[in-house]
Amino acid sequence: VKGLRLCVTAGGTKTWYVNKWDPHTEKVRAVKLGQWADKGTHCAWAKSQVGKVAHDIEQGNVKNRAEKAVEVAGIPTLREAFELEVENRLTLDEAYGGPRAAETMQNYRSPLFRYIDAKHLDSRVTEFDHVAVQRELDAVAKAHPFAAHKLNIALGYAHKRAKRVLRIESFPFMWPSLERNPTMGKRAVDYTIPWADRWDEIDGVENEHKRLLWMVRWFTGQRERMLRGLRWADVDLKAGTMLVHSGLKHEKKARLIAMADQVKSWFERLWEIREDDCDWVFPSRRRIDGKRGPLDALDRLPLSAPSEIRHLWNEAT
Numbered sequence: 001v002k003g004l005r006l007c008v009t010a011g012g013t014k015t016w017y018v019n020k021w022d023p024h025t026e027k028v029r030a031v032k033l034g035q036w037a038d039k040g041t042h043c044a045w046a047k048s049q050v051g052k053v054a055h056d057i058e059q060g061n062v063k064n065r066a067e068k069a070v071e072v073a074g075i076p077t078l079r080e081a082f083e084l085e086v087e088n089r090l091t092l093d094e095a096y097g098g099p100r101a102a103e104t105m106q107n108y109r110s111p112l113f114r115y116i117d118a119k120h121l122d123s124r125v126t127e128f129d130h131v132a133v134q135r136e137l138d139a140v141a142k143a144h145p146f147a148a149h150k151l152n153i154a155l156g157y158a159h160k161r162a163k164r165v166l167r168i169e170s171f172p173f174m175w176p177s178l179e180r181n182p183t184m185g186k187r188a189v190d191y192t193i194p195w196a197d198r199w200d201e202i203d204g205v206e207n208e209h210k211r212l213l214w215m216v217r218w219f220t221g222q223r224e225r226m227l228r229g230l231r232w233a234d235v236d237l238k239a240g241t242m243l244v245h246s247g248l249k250h251e252k253k254a255r256l257i258a259m260a261d262q263v264k265s266w267f268e269r270l271w272e273i274r275e276d277d278c279d280w281v282f283p284s285r286r287r288i289d290g291k292r293g294p295l296d297a298l299d300r301l302p303l304s305a306p307s308e309i310r311h312l313w314n315e316a317t
Helices: 042-058 065-073 078-090 102-115 130-143 145-166 195-203 208-220 224-228 261-272 309-316
Strands: 004-008 014-022 027-035 241-244 255-258 283-288 291-294
Touching: 004 042, 014 042, 027 042, 078 102, 078 145, 102 130, 102 145, 130 145, 195 208, 208 224, 208 261
Parallel strands: none
Antiparallel strands: 004 014, 014 027, 241 255, 283 291
């Protein structure tokens, strides 16, 4: 039988092989079928396997150990697939709407790393326990609908990038996703609380950088992202101006804003308490890997009741 080979060692061990030219690697493949069985039907069995194995070799479905290792190394983990898609979106050309905001990407990253078990995140996208991840996603949807919405987007990012890396149309399993986005009720704000009491809440903020940020926002109505992204290079205390980015997608350029006298005095205080190891106007108290970031990234305000100041500004300022 053409392509069928029987190898016999000095000790008498007999092993069947199929030899076939591989057009993909341009070399002869030798695929082991198994050892000889002392039965009359074993020769017939070996002959019947030749066609199937030869077809697999022609289709590129036969890999040796080294080739399999290279192939597996090229399959990203769930975590890697997500980060690859994020990196792509952070560097988009202006023709595709320009780079996405790093803060937005972090908003998707946080629930993914918080609610999905690390063993699933570090598994290859072809091997992770998709049923378990779906259960985790469903559990988040019940307890934290807003986080589930962002988690669903993060998993979608990983799905899109994994298909592109592997050059496939779909996976042989259902990728974890929400059947529908959870309903998120709008938080009600109690406007009957006197504004003087609101100012008392601000006065009670222990972190002075946070307290001054709330004061500026109270006085000006500026967005949190606009203020927290400020660097001292954007502030001219002598002229009493600040150069700010609105954070809105349709506004790419920075705007020059004049400060009121009261706001300027607060920025002068911010200059007095600035951190020497960074240029942020509103720096974090913490460092990650020796680097200090802005309040926006590291010191988010905790969730609060509807009557507290966090939600007042989103409705009223």
